[in-house]
Amino acid sequence: MLRNPTFYDDPSNDVISNTDSLQSCFSHFSRKWLASLSWFNM
Numbered sequence: 001m002l003r004n005p006t007f008y009d010d011p012s013n014d015v016i017s018n019t020d021s022l023q024s025c026f027s028h029f030s031r032k033w034l035a036s037l038s039w040f041n042m
Helices: 005-009 011-040
Strands: none
Touching: none
16 A cells, blocks of 8 residues: 555554554464464464
């Protein structure tokens, strides 16, 4: 997804950066969850 710099710099569009951090946090959590899941299956 291409982002317009002016659109991105607009403080009212803070949701975009928040969604990015949310996605990275979720992927990190899912990786830990998968790791613990495989650990339980051992």
